[in-house]
Amino acid sequence: MFAKKSKTISSWGAVFAWAFLAGLLALVAIQLNSAQRGVLTRGEPAPEFTLTTFEGEVIGPENLVGKVVLVNFWASWCKPCEQEAAALQSAWELYEPRGDVLFVGVDYADTQNEALAYLKRFAITYPNGPDLGIRIYYAFRARGVPETFIINKLGEVAFVKIGPFESLDEITMAIDRLLEP
Amino acid sequence: MKSLAVSLLLVLMLGIFVASAAAQEGGPTPHPDEVNAIARNLYCPVCANVPLDVCGTAACAQWRQQIADLLTQGYTEQQIYDYFVQQYGPSVLATPPASGFNWLIYLLPPAVVLLGALFLSRGLLNWKCKPAKRQLAHKKSAKDKYAQHLEDELRARR
Structure with a gap:
């Protein structure tokens, strides 16, 4: 009687141990898969995000519909970001009057005073805000700064730039082809 | 006068x-030791696995300055951790908060140790008991063999 009960407990223990191990392996597999997916690529739907700018303006999915959106990840401590800052601002001044192009600066792992000083130094006027909780950065599966994603009017990632833009022409070339009818 | x-x-x-x-x-400017005491419990996402107090990048220097500024403003240690979690997410903490999937970190090691101990103790008990059983079974079978032989002999003599 006792031996039978003990055997039942032992077989349930084995089932539990194997189920536990399988669950653990599944968890590791999911983590590994998400870690190895790499940066968002062209054609993938752009992740939805909401950014509150340093001025308190909220930019959400409703502000992006039907627009070409340039999402630039930057930080004040990032030296390569400085190389493209002026070109990005020039491009914004070029496209802002059209109304169908939006630039969004996402400040990654930064401190507010230094970020504001950076924006002032490069006279940047397009919407910029801190990436609270680093959620937008992870949603775009970014791997560093600067990184820029251009989203077409259908809400798909149409262009990815790892590292700084070399010139204003490089930015306009990427955007213009998305504005063609 | x-x-x-x-x-x-x-x-x-x-x-x-x-x-x-x-x-x-x-308030008074905090001593670097005060800043580092808090910084050593934080990690910046830019430099993987390097605590903030010893990290040499510009990003980490800015974060340490941020800690000093918050201390000057009268923030407590816990309020500073909360501020950093709100700004940069829970992964900046050296000790993850016990919530959601993070519970696994706290539950898994003791559970594995417990299960290991259970299997080990069972294994040891079996290892200790089995030879005795086997010896007994061997003795019994040997005895049966002789008894059978004896009975056969007696039967033949009758």
């Missing part, structure tokens, strides 16, 4: 100036 009054007035004005300057600052 007049010069004494002027001097006193000057000293008083200087005192008021220093006091107002200190009040504007928000």
Whole structure:
């Protein structure tokens, strides 16, 4: 009687141990898969995000519909970001009057005073805000700064730039082809 | 007498100036050790696995300055951790908060140790018991063999 009960407990223990191990392996597999997916690529739907700018303006999915959106990840401590800052601002001044192009600066792992000083130094006027909780950065599966994603009017990632833009022409070339009818 | 009054007035004005300057600052500048005591419990996402107190990048230097600024503003240690979690997410903490999937970190090691101990103890018990059983079974079978042989002999003699 006792031996039978003990055997039942032992077989349930084995089932539990194997189920536990399988669950653990599944968890590791999911983590590994998400870690190895790499940066968002062209054609993938752009992740939805909401950014509150340093001025308190909220930019959400409703502000992006039907627009070409340039999402630039930057930080004040990032030296390569400085190389493209002026070109990005020039491009914004070029496209802002059209109304169908939006630039969004996402400040990654930064401190507010230094970020504001950076924006002032490069006279940047397009919407910029801190990436609270680093959620937008992870949603775009970014791997560093600067990184820029251009989203077409259908809400798909149409262009990815790892590292700084070399010139204003490089930015306009990427955007213009998305504005063609 | 007049010069004494002027001097006193000057000293008083200087005192008021220093006091107002200190009040504007928000408090005394924290010692680097105070900053590092908090920084060693934080990790910046830019430099993987390097605690903030020893990390040499510009980003980490800015974060340490941020800690100093918050201490000057009168934030407590816990309030500073909360601020950093709100700004940069829970992964900045050296000790993850016990919530959601993070519970696994706290539950898994003791559970594995417990299960290991259970299997080990069972294994040891079996290892200890089995030879005795086997010996008994062997003895019994040997005895049966002789008994059978004896009975066969007796049967043959009858």
